[in-house]
Amino acid sequence: MNILTSLMEVGIGFIGFATIVVAIQMSMGKPLTKYEVLLTHFYIETGLLSVALAGIPVALIDVLGDELLVWRISTYAYLLTVVIYAPYYARRRRRVQEPVPLTSLVVMIGYGFVFFALALTATELIWAPSMAISIAFAMWGLGSSSLIFVTMLGQFLKAGEAR
Numbered sequence: 001m002n003i004l005t006s007l008m009e010v011g012i013g014f015i016g017f018a019t020i021v022v023a024i025q026m027s028m029g030k031p032l033t034k035y036e037v038l039l040t041h042f043y044i045e046t047g048l049l050s051v052a053l054a055g056i057p058v059a060l061i062d063v064l065g066d067e068l069l070v071w072r073i074s075t076y077a078y079l080l081t082v083v084i085y086a087p088y089y090a091r092r093r094r095r096v097q098e099p100v101p102l103t104s105l106v107v108m109i110g111y112g113f114v115f116f117a118l119a120l121t122a123t124e125l126i127w128a129p130s131m132a133i134s135i136a137f138a139m140w141g142l143g144s145s146s147l148i149f150v151t152m153l154g155q156f157l158k159a160g161e162a163r
Contacts, residue, residue: 011138012051014145018047021153044144050142056073057071071134072129079122104146
C-alpha cells in the first residue's frame with residue numbers, strides 16, 4: 001500500500017505544479033486556445049482520477065481486510081472510470097477539431113490497452129486482481145497526464161516563439 005500512497009502524493013504534487021504552470025501562462029495575458037483548454041482539462045482530470053482511484057484500495061484494505069475483495073472492487077472502479085471517461089473525452093476532442101499529435105495518439109492507444117487489461121483482470125480468467133494492476137493503472141494515469149502536460153508545454157513554447 002505504501003507504493004499506492006506514494007503515487008498519490010507524487011500525483012497531487014504533479015497536478016498542482018502543472019496547474020500552476022497554466023495559471024502563470026494565463027496571468028501573462030495569454031488566453032488558452034480551445035485545444036490548450038482541452039489538454040489542460042485532460043491532464044488535470046485524468047491525474048486527479050488516478051490519484052483518487054489509487055486511494056480506493058488504500059482506504060478499503062483497513063475496512064474490509066480481504067485483499068482479493070479490495071483488488072476486485074478497485075479493478076471494477078478503474079474499469080468503470082475508463083468506460084465513462086473515454087467517450088466523454090472523445091466527444092470533447094471531436095469538438096475542438098485539432099489534429100491529433102503523436103503524444104495524444106500514444107495516450108489514447110495506451111488507454112485502449114489499459115481497458116483491455118482491466119477487462120481481462122475483471123474476468124479473472126488469466127490472473128486475479130492484485131496490487132500490481134492498481135499500481136499499473138495509477139502509473140499509467142499519471143504517466144499519460146505527464147505526456148499531455150509535455151505536449152501542453154510545447155504549445156506554450158511554440159506560442160512564445162511566434163511573438
